[in-house]
Amino acid sequence: MSVPTTSNGHPTVGMDDEFLKVVKATKRFGTTTVFENIDLVVNRGTVSCIIGPSGAGKSTLLRCINALERLSAGRIYVNGEIIGFREHRDRHYELTDKQAALQRSKIGMVFQRFNLFPHMTVLENIVEAPIRVLRQPKAEVLERARGLLARVGLSDKETSYPAHLSGGQQQRVAIARALALQPELMLFDEPTSALDPELCGEVLDVMKQLAHQGITMIVVTHEMGFARDVADDVIFMDGGAIVERGTPGDVLERPVEERTKKFLGSVLARAPS
Amino acid sequence: MAPLLGTGLTRALRQRHGGDPETSTSDEWVIKARPVPRPGRWIATVVVGLLIAMLVHGLVTNGTFGWGTVGHYFFTSLVLSGVRLTIILTVVSMAAGIVIGIVVAVMRMSPNPLMSNASRLYIWFFRGTPLLVQLIFWYNIGALYPKISVGIPFGPSFASFTSTHVLTSLVAALVGLSLNEGAYMAEIIRSGIMAVDAGQIEAARSLGMHQRLLLRRVVLPQAMRVVIPPTGNQVITMLKTTSMCSVIAIAELLYSVELIYQRNFETIPLLIVASLWYLLMTTVLSVGQYYLERHFGRGQITMLSLNMQHRR
Ligand SMILES: Nc1ncnc2c1ncn2[C@@H]1O[C@H](COP(=O)(O)OP(=O)(O)OP(=O)(O)O)[C@@H](O)[C@H]1O
Numbered sequence: 275m276s277v278p279t280t281s282n283g284h285p286t287v288g289m290d291d292e293f294l295k296v297v298k299a300t301k302r303f304g305t306t307t308v309f310e311n312i313d314l315v316v317n318r319g320t321v322s323c324i325i326g327p328s329g330a331g332k333s334t335l336l337r338c339i340n341a342l343e344r345l346s347a348g349r350i351y352v353n354g355e356i357i358g359f360r361e362h363r364d365r366h367y368e369l370t371d372k373q374a375a376l377q378r379s380k381i382g383m384v385f386q387r388f389n390l391f392p393h394m395t396v397l398e399n400i401v402e403a404p405i406r407v408l409r410q411p412k413a414e415v416l417e418r419a420r421g422l423l424a425r426v427g428l429s430d431k432e433t434s435y436p437a438h439l440s441g442g443q444q445q446r447v448a449i450a451r452a453l454a455l456q457p458e459l460m461l462f463d464e465p466t467s468a469l470d471p472e473l474c475g476e477v478l479d480v481m482k483q484l485a486h487q488g489i490t491m492i493v494v495t496h497e498m499g500f501a502r503d504v505a506d507d508v509i510f511m512d513g514g515a516i517v518e519r520g521t522p523g524d525v526l527e528r529p530v531e532e533r534t535k536k537f538l539g540s541v542l543a544r545a546p547s
Numbered sequence: 548m549a550p551l552l553g554t555g556l557t558r559a560l561r562q563r564h565g566g567d568p569e570t571s572t573s574d575e576w577v578i579k580a581r582p583v584p585r586p587g588r589w590i591a592t593v594v595v596g597l598l599i600a601m602l603v604h605g606l607v608t609n610g611t612f613g614w615g616t617v618g619h620y621f622f623t624s625l626v627l628s629g630v631r632l633t634i635i636l637t638v639v640s641m642a643a644g645i646v647i648g649i650v651v652a653v654m655r656m657s658p659n660p661l662m663s664n665a666s667r668l669y670i671w672f673f674r675g676t677p678l679l680v681q682l683i684f685w686y687n688i689g690a691l692y693p694k695i696s697v698g699i700p701f702g703p704s705f706a707s708f709t710s711t712h713v714l715t716s717l718v719a720a721l722v723g724l725s726l727n728e729g730a731y732m733a734e735i736i737r738s739g740i741m742a743v744d745a746g747q748i749e750a751a752r753s754l755g756m757h758q759r760l761l762l763r764r765v766v767l768p769q770a771m772r773v774v775i776p777p778t779g780n781q782v783i784t785m786l787k788t789t790s791m792c793s794v795i796a797i798a799e800l801l802y803s804v805e806l807i808y809q810r811n812f813e814t815i816p817l818l819i820v821a822s823l824w825y826l827l828m829t830t831v832l833s834v835g836q837y838y839l840e841r842h843f844g845r846g847q848i849t850m851l852s853l854n855m856q857h858r859r
């Protein structure tokens with residue numbers, strides 16, 4: 275009996291359920307609207323890549339999913355749980371600071387500029403949140419952290435400080451740090467954009483490996499090669515709206531919308547991959 | 548600084564490019580350049596050396612300094628108790644000032660306008676009025692508010708005290724120094740917090756750290772790096788500011804020696820005693836600051852660590 279897989283070969287255990295659901299999401303800063311009425315469904319265990327020009331609202335959408343920003347209107351559900359609120363008998367209650375923090379801990383996020391804590395060693399960076407936020411036993415967390423470091427190929431850097439690592443190594447630590455909380459969903463905001471081209475590969479390899487383990491991932495990226503090889507879904511955003519969405523083959527090779535074609539043309543002209 | 552770096556750099560370059568003269572180049576290729584003459588340095592050295600010699604000569608031969616008297620009073624119990632009081636005043640009011648400073652700095656950055664304005668008002672008032680006036684005010688608060696009550700605001704009170712009993716002159720001094728220091732520390736700590744990259748807070752929040760935890764574990768330790776040097780200044784200033792407490796009858800170090808020289812008129816020797824003690828305490832504090840800076844600078848590549856690598 276063969277295990278069913280997605281178009282890109284990821285296992286589809288329980289894949290039919292909607293893991294992330296964005297409903298009529300709108301975000302404004304004062305009078306500027308970043309995006310409006312966005313609807314998006316992401317299934318469990320899939321990898322979605324969000325592409326689009328600068329200012330499209332990609333980062334802001336990720337930040338809203340992780341409750342780092344609050345939506346101006348609309349709802350976001352992760353694993354059936356509404357983000358930023360508590361629902362009770364059709365009423366919404368604002369989450370307290372601690373409840374919101376706990377909700378964020380279930381969603382991992384990796385940033386363009388790594389944002390490792392410079393005053394902590396690599397290992398301290400990774401164990402900080404599981405110990406202080408989830409209050410898990412230290413020995414267990416340390417063991418898991420060492421396992422994760424091995425997985426991202428940095429076992430020998432345990433006691434190094436971030437400033438003494440290359441960009442690619444820092445980003446791999448950042449991924450391990452996010453994974454240490456055993457999140458249900460991983461968000462990546464241009465994880466390789468701050469890296470020299472020769473360092474992108476090591477980070478993308480770690481991400482590919484994650485994708486094959488069935489973690490639900492949403493990746494904002496300009497790496498069209500990664501999107502083509504790894505994504506189940508490619509989402510093209512422009513001007514605060516989802517313009518086109520589909521399999522990598524559809525969106526990247528046979529785009530329908532004029533704006534998608536134009537964007538892909540400009541990206542491929544810059545970096546033929 | 549610049550010339551130091553410069554010579555180090557030339558040495559490094561010489562080593563790299565010159566290679567090993569004995570094996571790779573014949574002797575005629577090694578340039579034995581005459582160093583640039585620096586007459587200015589020689590003149591400066593002679594002048595400074597002369598000045599130091601004169602100073603030491605004067606210190607030793609001039610009888611008014613009364614080194615014997617200095618030695619005699621250095622460890623007397625009155626002086627020692629003054630030193631102890633100075634240390635207590637400095638440590639307690641600095642510690643309280645730092646705690647107040649953190650709270651006021653965080654309030655100042657709060658989105659709640661009541662909080663941030665209350666903190667502004669506090670800083671404005673305590674930095675804007677003379678410390679001497681504040682100290683006298685706290686000392687005389689008994690005249691303004693004869694009774695202090697604990698209870699529900701505008702409601703019944705559970706307990707009440709007579710102000711003069713609670714606010715002894717020591718407490719008045721501590722309260723006055725702490726509140727004043729808090730205002731200065733608030734601004735120092737605020738500048739430290741603002742120096743922390745916003746991405747750090749973002750990352751900590753995404754890891755599920757709540758406000759207080761991320762402040763304690765991520766923001767403040769990084770702010771420390773910026774905060775410690777000016778705080779070192781504050782502590783050393785505080786050490787000497789405590790002498791103002793003599794106006795409310797606190798016998799700290801300077802007041803203690805004053806009491807002695809008012810009796811025996813050995814003014815200069817006793818002021819030397821006090822100054823030597825202040826210098827001693829400042830030295831200890833500077834050493835402490837060095838280690839604190841090293842601790843909170845861990846993991847950072849700084850100008851200092853680059854220089855060190857360079858010299859090795
Ligand atoms: N805190 C903020 N206040 C005001 N405007 C903001 C804020 N954050 C983002 N914006 C605006 O929202 C728009 C979308 O920003 P966002 O960072 O989401 O774009 P992006 O698609 O991630 O672009 P990039 O590829 O450059 O990262 C931009 O026009 C930006 O100016």
Ligand SMILES: [Mg+2]
Pocket residue numbers: 332333334463464
């Ligand atoms: Mg962005």
